[in-house]
Every structure is written in structure tokens, then in C-alpha cells.
């Protein structure tokens with residue numbers, strides 16, 4: 001599938017240059033070829049092959065469950081959509097924690113699979129420097145770090161007290177200085193997100209970080225409602241569709257037609 005061939009491909013420098021100019025950046029997740037093609041047709045700027053694939057589609061309770069081979073697999077599926085949007089792929093849990101050499105080799109696997117950059121959770125300026133030095137663009141990720149769910153004591157809003165807020169401001173500066181081209185800020189009070197956004201020279205893409213960021217990201221399955229009824233959704237999610245009920249209704253209609261002899265019709269069979 002060749003998605004959106006007419007659109008000019010979005011590059012890392014183009015995203016970097018959106019700091020303070022142009023409309024807010026739009027990033028959504030995708031984990032497979034048709035989803036990547038569809039979100040690209042919608043004109044998003046960045047497709048994130050998030051490690052949220054673990055919870056959104058693979059049935060795990062958290063993102064710690066998956067590793068490099070799963071991320072490589074989903075990155076290559078997204079890459080095969082050949083989107084005009086920039087493809088950034090998540091470094092999964094521990095991919096950056098076993099030294100710079102291992103981090104560079106893990107990031108290279110995602111670039112070879114089809115990403116143009118990688119996203120790293122946490123305050124790891126040395127690793128970021130090494131990756132950038134190897135020609136691998138890096139997006140930072142601060143605030144709520146789902147890969148550190150146990151250390152953080154759950155999925156909680158971060159930076160609520162002054163010490164934590166100061167730590168977050170300093171970390172944002174460090175990852176910027178280390179060479180990140182953009183930064184995701186997850187689940188922090190809007191006022192702190194606004195301060196961080198104003199204090200760094202790279203685009204800040206928020207999720208649960210209020211309206212002052214340079215862009216916004218949501219998980220595709222959350223925003224289109226592609227989940228079973230009763231699935232918990234964070235406060236910061238806005239649902240723009242009900243794909244889950246569309247799927248259930250379509251399959252119910254198919255099942256009814258099969259059971260009552262209406263499918264297949266003559267035109268759907270070979271003579």
C-alpha cells in the first residue's frame with residue numbers, strides 16, 4: 001500500500017523547525033501497515049510506533065512485557081505503509097539500560113526496520129548523545145514514564161510538587177542539550193508543561209500535559225475507540241470515533257447473514 005503519495009515526506013529537521021512556528025504538531029501511534037496508511041491519509045506529522053502496542057493490541061497489562069523483536073516487527077509493518085509522516089519508534093524497556101553500545105545497536109535495529117528516529121523514556125543524556133553521534137535522531141520522553149510504572153508507584157501525574165517540578169525542568173534541559181529533536185511530556189500539570197515548553201528550544205509534544213505544548217499525541221486505539229466496552233481510558237483521552245462498536249456490529253451482521261442463509265449471495269460465489 002502506498003499511502004498519501006502526494007504529501008511531502010516529513011523529516012526530523014522539519015519537525016524540529018516547528019518549534020514556535022506553524023500549527024501544533026500532531027502525532028498518533030500506529031502499529032501495523034493499514035493503520036499507518038490510514039493515519040497518514042489523515043495528514044498527521046509523526047507516526048509513533050509506541051511500545052503501547054503491548055497494552056493497546058497485544059493484551060499485556062503494561063509496556064514492560066515487550067522487547068526489541070516486537071518493536072522491530074511492528075516498526076517494519078508501519079514502514080511498509082511508506083507514510084509521508086515521520087516514523088518514530090519506541091525503544092522498549094531496558095533497550096537503553098545495558099550501556100551505550102547496546103543502545104546504539106538496538107536503535108539501529110529500529111532504524112533498519114523503517115523508523116527515522118527513536119523515542120527514549122527518561123533522563124539519559126549520555127545515551128542520547130551517543131545515539132545522536134551515530135546519526136540516530138532521538139525524541140525524549142519525560143513526565144510519566146510507563147516503563148517505570150513500578151518505580152513511580154502507578155500511572156500517576158508527575159511534577160506536582162516543587163522538587164519534582166524542578167527535577168523535570170532540569171531533565172528537559174538535559175535531554176535537549178544532549179541532542180533530542182523533540183520531547184514528549186506525559187501526564188504533568190498544564191502549568192508545568194507550559195513552563196517546560198517555553199524553556200526549551202525543541203518542540204514539546206504533550207499527552208495529558210495541557211494545551212500549551214507545541215503538539216499533541218494520542219494512542220490511535222484510544223482516540224478511535226478501538227477497544228472492548230468497559231476498557232479504562234485516561235482522563236486526557238478524547239474519543240473521536242467508535243471503531244469498536246463498528247467492528248462488533250459488522251461482525252454481528254455477518255454472523256446473522258451466515259446463520260440465516262443470506263451469505264454468500266450468487267454474486268459472491270463462482271459459477
Ligand code: KIV
Pocket residue numbers: 029048049050051052053090184186207217218219
Ligand atoms: O507508547 C506510546 O504510545 C507512547 C505515547 C503514549 C507517547 O509513548
